[in-house]
Amino acid sequence: MKATRSMILVSSDQESMDRGALEVFETLQKQLVTFGLEEEISISMVDDISKRGASPLILVYPDAVIYGPVTPADVPFIVEEHLYKGRVVESKQISPYDLSGRVAWLSSRKGTLPAEHRIVLKNVGLIDPEKIDEYIINEGYEALGKILREMSPQETITTLKNSGLRGRGGAGFPTGLKWQFVAGAKGDKKYVICNADESEPGTFKDRLVLEGDPHAIIEAMMIAAYAVGADEGYVYIRGEYGLAISRMGKAIEQAREYGLLGENIFGTDFSFDLHIHAGAGAYICGEETALIESIEGNRGEPRPRPPYPTTAGLWQKPTLVNNVETLANIPAIVRNGPEWYKSIGTHSSPGTKVYTILGNVNVTGLIEVPMGITLREVISIYAKGMKDGGSFKLAQTGGSSGSIIPASLQDTPMDFDSFSKAGVSLGSGALLIANEETCVVDLAKVLLNFFRNESCGKCNPCRIGNQRSFEILTNISEGVGTLQDLKDLQMLSDQLYELSNCGLGQTAGSPLKDILAHFKAEVEAHIKLKVCPAGVCPMSGHRTY
Amino acid sequence: MPSIKSLDDLKKIREEALKKQQLKETSGKTEVVVGMGTVGIAAGARETLKAILDMIESEDLSDIIVRQTGNIGLDSFEPIVQVNLTGESKVTYGKVSPEIARRIMKEHVMGGEIVTEYQIEG
Ligand SMILES: Cc1cc2nc3c(=O)[nH]c(=O)nc-3n(C[C@H](O)[C@H](O)[C@H](O)COP(=O)(O)O)c2cc1C
Numbered sequence: 001m002k003a004t005r006s007m008i009l010v011s012s013d014q015e016s017m018d019r020g021a022l023e024v025f026e027t028l029q030k031q032l033v034t035f036g037l038e039e040e041i042s043i044s045m046v047d048d049i050s051k052r053g054a055s056p057l058i059l060v061y062p063d064a065v066i067y068g069p070v071t072p073a074d075v076p077f078i079v080e081e082h083l084y085k086g087r088v089v090e091s092k093q094i095s096p097y098d099l100s101g102r103v104a105w106l107s108s109r110k111g112t113l114p115a116e117h118r119i120v121l122k123n124v125g126l127i128d129p130e131k132i133d134e135y136i137i138n139e140g141y142e143a144l145g146k147i148l149r150e151m152s153p154q155e156t157i158t159t160l161k162n163s164g165l166r167g168r169g170g171a172g173f174p175t176g177l178k179w180q181f182v183a184g185a186k187g188d189k190k191y192v193i194c195n196a197d198e199s200e201p202g203t204f205k206d207r208l209v210l211e212g213d214p215h216a217i218i219e220a221m222m223i224a225a226y227a228v229g230a231d232e233g234y235v236y237i238r239g240e241y242g243l244a245i246s247r248m249g250k251a252i253e254q255a256r257e258y259g260l261l262g263e264n265i266f267g268t269d270f271s272f273d274l275h276i277h278a279g280a281g282a283y284i285c286g287e288e289t290a291l292i293e294s295i296e297g298n299r300g301e302p303r304p305r306p307p308y309p310t311t312a313g314l315w316q317k318p319t320l321v322n323n324v325e326t327l328a329n330i331p332a333i334v335r336n337g338p339e340w341y342k343s344i345g346t347h348s349s350p351g352t353k354v355y356t357i358l359g360n361v362n363v364t365g366l367i368e369v370p371m372g373i374t375l376r377e378v379i380s381i382y383a384k385g386m387k388d389g390g391s392f393k394l395a396q397t398g399g400s401s402g403s404i405i406p407a408s409l410q411d412t413p414m415d416f417d418s419f420s421k422a423g424v425s426l427g428s429g430a431l432l433i434a435n436e437e438t439c440v441v442d443l444a445k446v447l448l449n450f451f452r453n454e455s456c457g458k459c460n461p462c463r464i465g466n467q468r469s470f471e472i473l474t475n476i477s478e479g480v481g482t483l484q485d486l487k488d489l490q491m492l493s494d495q496l497y498e499l500s501n502c503g504l505g506q507t508a509g510s511p512l513k514d515i516l517a518h519f520k521a522e523v524e525a526h527i528k529l530k531v532c533p534a535g536v537c538p539m540s541g542h543r544t545y
Numbered sequence: 546m547p548s549i550k551s552l553d554d555l556k557k558i559r560e561e562a563l564k565k566q567q568l569k570e571t572s573g574k575t576e577v578v579v580g581m582g583t584v585g586i587a588a589g590a591r592e593t594l595k596a597i598l599d600m601i602e603s604e605d606l607s608d609i610i611v612r613q614t615g616n617i618g619l620d621s622f623e624p625i626v627q628v629n630l631t632g633e634s635k636v637t638y639g640k641v642s643p644e645i646a647r648r649i650m651k652e653h654v655m656g657g658e659i660v661t662e663y664q665i666e667g
């Protein structure tokens with residue numbers, strides 16, 4: 001896929017096809033060549049947009065303009081006016097309302113593309129993170145002052161609930177609801193923990209926030225503490241994040257000097273103190289109960305649940321654990337209100353999502369975009385296309401909770417519900433974009449190697465299941481796999497999911513499930529034909545396991 | 546340091562800080578901002594920053610404010626340097642080695658000419 005400035009989608013559901021969508025598509029292709037636009041504008045057909053009576057539809061990105069019904073005869077005029085001269089052809093334009101499928105959410109994003117929408121990263125890269133005054137200039141600590149002086153804890157929780165914010169730590173749990181659980185739990189003492197362990201492979205979004213805007217996390221944790229009734233907090237930062245730890249340390253000091261941390265904050269009887277706890281490099285310590293064990297000075301091993309941390313967490317007290325990115329949304333939600341927040345993103349997943357883009361694309365790095373954007377858009381607009389003209393094969397969404405996403409899902413809106421309906425997950429927000437030179441067996445092997453090393457070993461399904469899966473994948477990659485191996489991988493994937501004690505084992509098998517579901521032929525080629533189609537696996541014929 | 550006990554206190558601090566910032570902006574001083582996140586530093590932002598500071602010293606430049614900030618998200622272009630000349634919009638440069646930093650200082654900060662070869666969309 002090349003970098004393009006604009007993208008056109010033609011609807012290809014049955015009704016559209018019956019009414020000449022293919023001719024529209026072909027005429028578009030010809031017209032783009034006529035105007036010399038074929039390099040700048042890409043076209044594709046998608047079958048999940050439709051409107052009865054208005055098919056075929058065409059959608060022009062990033063303008064978010066929809067035309068319908070379009071006949072081949074309309075095409076030359078639309079191409080000349082809109083794509084060549086930049087003027088919308090209003091006579092053919094239709095309203096995005098009451099369209100089904102992805103067009104509905106598209107309308108909510110009008111004008112927001114291709115620009116990013118920065119809430120979490122609003123200050124990152126703009127302010128000096130070591131100067132509290134620069135945070136304050138940018139509305140910093142206003143939200144805290146507002147809730148302490150003007151809102152009750154319950155009103156604060158209700159605001160969060162109404163915003164629809166869902167946890168960005170991987171599971172997408174509704175944040176307001178979690179706060180309600182902690183607020184309602186009985187306890188003389190409660191804690192708030194910021195999960196900044198971020199050890200999911202390929203993920204570095206939280207680090208950017210900690211390094212670039214540490215006060216936003218402090219402010220959010222205090223808002224949370226007030227809402228749930230806590231007076232002490234921990235930021236659990238991955239030990240390798242030296243710069244993040246030192247910036248957070250400085251920020252805490254500066255907030256104390258202003259009296260923004262400590263006793264009687266904003267002249268009220270709310271008090272809060274905050275500590276940093278540096279992790280020691282174990283992936284499992286990102287799992288909230290292992291993290292809590294680690295703060296207590298024990299081995300980082302997950303606890304059986306229930307009880308959940310919301311009722312019995314740190315030192316058995318009710319404890320709120322939220323991810324960095326989740327927290328970074330909170331001051332803005334309090335300042336601007338839940339309605340504002342809900343107007344961004346999709347219905348089931350309001351707000352934005354921060355993604356780290358890596359792999360075979362032209363531009364890697366970090367973006368914050370409204371929920372509901374598609375992989376196709378990420379690749380063509382933000383990553384500026386595949387590197388060296390390669391073609392897109394799959395994306396891996398990062399972390400134990402991530403998925404391997406085949407190209408056939410590149411037009412699925414990226415939000416919690418649309419992804420889970422498609423059987424995949426957003427994971428930790430890493431997007432490893434791979435071209436056709438990537439082998440799925442090799443990719444799964446790399447992931448399972450990580451999980452077998454990071455399994456804490458406490459429960460058998462995870463400790464043995466990951467090891468055994470890795471061994472089988474190694475055999476397949478050496479050309480000594482059997483068809484029975486495929487059945488075993490499927491079984492191991494199911495058992496990891498059903499029997500493991502925590503999220504690590506429960507989701508470690510998802511790469512196995514994903515490659516068997518979407519790339520079975522490629523895996524089978526390794527076994528039946530003894531070839532690795534991508535030319536990556538060693539295929540030595542030697543058996544190690 | 547004053548202690549913040551009310552929203553008014555916060556507002557006062559905000560206004561004072563804002564005033565200081567505006568004073569800087571209208572003082573005719575040029576601002577050079579270096580992205581100092583982990584990626585920037587790993588890509589050599591410290592050397593870039595040092596080259597900028599050395600240049601200010603050796604050329605005896607005054608009225609230049611050098612600031613640091615976090616990572617703006619364009620990892621493939623680190624180290625990143627932004628130049629704000631008064632009255633002009635911000636210019637972002639990517640892959641700024643010490644050598645390129647010296648060119649930017651000479652041609653853009655001192656000479657007023659944007660070094661377009663290294664300019665990126667900010
Ligand atoms: C193996 C494993 C690793 C995890 N690592 C992280 C992590 O690095 N950061 C994080 O925020 N959540 C991580 N989680 C999820 C946490 O357990 C927890 O769900 C999350 O911190 C809740 O925050 P949220 O509600 O704001 O999403 C991990 C979970 C598992 C099973």
